[in-house]
Amino acid sequence: MNTSNNESNEPSFWHRPAGMALATVALIAGFYLLREHWGHVLGYWPYLLLLACPLMHLMHGNSHGGYGSHSQNSGFTQNDRK
Template sequence: MNPPNNESNEPSFWRRPAGMVLVTVAIIGGFFFLREHWGHVLGYWPYLLLLACPLMHLMHGKGHGGHSSHSQDSGRTHHGRK
């Protein structure tokens, strides 16, 4: 198994100088935004935590019981042979 052959060895956008500048500006802007509006953010914190629970379940995809397919292949080895 060989990795895909990429003709161009260009770094991703986030590794380029423009991407690093964008990330840096976003972090600095986020810091000053939170600094100015921290009182408002703290008021919504419990609701954001409650919203995070169902969102994590949706992002996970399979939810609870996603490992049930492992029991079907219990008699097989790694290559599919017994």
């Protein structure tokens, strides 16, 4: 049976004990940082929300085939559109 190089039996970094420990420490540190600075975060919340919109467009702009994947001929002729 042929297996591709992409398939491996090793778990990803986040499923290893070191990755889980790092994620746990990051979550705990983030919780305490947010808890101590909640007043500052609330002041910037509208700006962070507005900043998230263009970032999502940049990161997800090429999903579902991107903008250029639509064909020019959609099956309709000029007579069908009237």
